[in-house]
Amino acid sequence: MGLLTVNNASTTSLTWGNSIFTRGKAVGLYDVRKRLPANPCSRVTSSPRAFASRNSVKKLRREKQASERVADKGSSSEYVQNDNKEEPGDNSAAQKVVNIPSRGTVLQACTVTSGLIAALGILIRQASHVASIEGLPVLDCSLEVPFDFEMWNLQLITGLVVLISSCRYLLLKTWPDFAESSEAANQQVLTSLQPLDYMIVAFLPGVSEELLFRGALQPLFGSNWSSALVVALIFGVLHLGSGRKYSFAIWATLVGFVYGCATIASSSLVVPMVSHAANNLVGGILWRYRSDSSGEISDSN
Numbered sequence: 001m002g003l004l005t006v007n008n009a010s011t012t013s014l015t016w017g018n019s020i021f022t023r024g025k026a027v028g029l030y031d032v033r034k035r036l037p038a039n040p041c042s043r044v045t046s047s048p049r050a051f052a053s054r055n056s057v058k059k060l061r062r063e064k065q066a067s068e069r070v071a072d073k074g075s076s077s078e079y080v081q082n083d084n085k086e087e088p089g090d091n092s093a094a095q096k097v098v099n100i101p102s103r104g105t106v107l108q109a110c111t112v113t114s115g116l117i118a119a120l121g122i123l124i125r126q127a128s129h130v131a132s133i134e135g136l137p138v139l140d141c142s143l144e145v146p147f148d149f150e151m152w153n154l155q156l157i158t159g160l161v162v163l164i165s166s167c168r169y170l171l172l173k174t175w176p177d178f179a180e181s182s183e184a185a186n187q188q189v190l191t192s193l194q195p196l197d198y199m200i201v202a203f204l205p206g207v208s209e210e211l212l213f214r215g216a217l218q219p220l221f222g223s224n225w226s227s228a229l230v231v232a233l234i235f236g237v238l239h240l241g242s243g244r245k246y247s248f249a250i251w252a253t254l255v256g257f258v259y260g261c262a263t264i265a266s267s268s269l270v271v272p273m274v275s276h277a278a279n280n281l282v283g284g285i286l287w288r289y290r291s292d293s294s295g296e297i298s299d300s301n
Contacts (some may be wrong), residue, residue: 008199009250030180030256037145055300071192083136086261095211099188100187100188100192101188101192103192103193103194103197106189106192106193106197106201106219107189107193107197107200107201109198110189110201110204110205111200111204113205113208114204114205114207114208115208117205117208117209117211117212118207118208118211118212119230120214120216121208121211121212121213122211122216123218124141124212124216124217124220125142125211125215125216128140128142128216128219128220129141129143131141131200138220139219139220139222139223140215141215141219141220144219144255144267145214145215145218145219145263145267145268145269146225146267146268146269146270146293147268147269148267148270149268149270149271150266150268153266153268153270153271156262156265156266156271157271157274157278158269159281160258160259160262161275161278161279163258164255164258164275164279165279165282165283168182168251168279168283169286170173170293171251172217175247177245177247178247178248178251179247181243181244181245181247182244182248184242184243184244185242185243185244185248186283186284186287187243188242188243189201190284190287190288191291195288198281198284198285198288199281201284202277202278202279202280202281202284203280203281205277205280206273206274206276206277206278206279206280207273207276207277209235209273209276210259210269210273210276211269211273213231213235213256213259213260213262214263214272215230215263215267217231217234218231218260218263222228224254224264225261227260228257228260228261228263228264229257229260231256231260231261232253232254232255232256232257232260233253235252235253235256235269236249236250236251236254236256237249237253239252255279259272259275259276260272262275
């Protein structure tokens with residue numbers, strides 16, 4: 001069965017069997033294959049290599065975009081992690097801030113504590129007086145350390161104030177742990193006070209503590225140097241806490257021993273009371289002056 005194919009107006013080809021008649025000539029299939037191009041569709045479509053190269057370029061672009069997305073996600077996650085890491089640092093820094101009580105709280109605590117300490121000292125002195133009258137082997141504290149005062153005691157008080165204030169100033173400059181403990185205690189007690197309040201927080205503790213330790217406990221143990229040292233150790237240990245470390249307790253022990261020696265030398269309770277209160281006042285004023293100076297410098301900067 002034959003198939004008629006019309007190529008154009010001038011050329012007519014007839015196919016019959018395995019031969020093609022072109023313009024009256026028989027041409028075999030083998031010769032037709034030679035004359036036809038190897039890839040008839042080469043002029044219409046691109047080659048496989050070009051198609052593969054285009055696919056590789058698209059693939060590289062996709063991989064590059066994917067890597068950029070991963071890098072962006074990684075940087076954003078690191079940023080979040082850094083933010084999360086900074087939060088505990090901020091919390092720890094906030095925890096290091098010293099809690100400052102109000103003025104009323106400080107004055108109330110100072111008054112109540114000083115009143116209790118003074119009441120305990122008076123009770124011990126009165127009990128020792130009654131026990132001594134009854135014939136018990138107990139020293140009368142009120143007779144051993146009375147409230148007597150002589151003019152030369154004023155010189156002793158001045159010397160104690162100069163000695164203790166100078167030693168405290170040197171320790172603040174040379175002993176960092178003591179300076180940190182003293183700063184923490186002063187911030188809690190003195191920050192919220194008015195200038196006149198310094199008289200209250202200086203004299204009430206000074207008078208009440210000396211009434212208990214040098215006016216009651218020391219003569220009860222015996223008016224000697226060993227008694228002064230034992231009472232000074234108790235005095236130093238009770239000054240731990242509220243931001244004050246062992247360095248501050250050591251300092252309080254040394255100061256208590258000096259007050260005890262002054263009590264023995266003068267046989268007067270007025271000497272350690274006035275010296276203690278004056279040293280508290282001097283220390284508080286100097287701290288307030290340094291704090292105001294540093295605040296003015298920071299504000300000007």
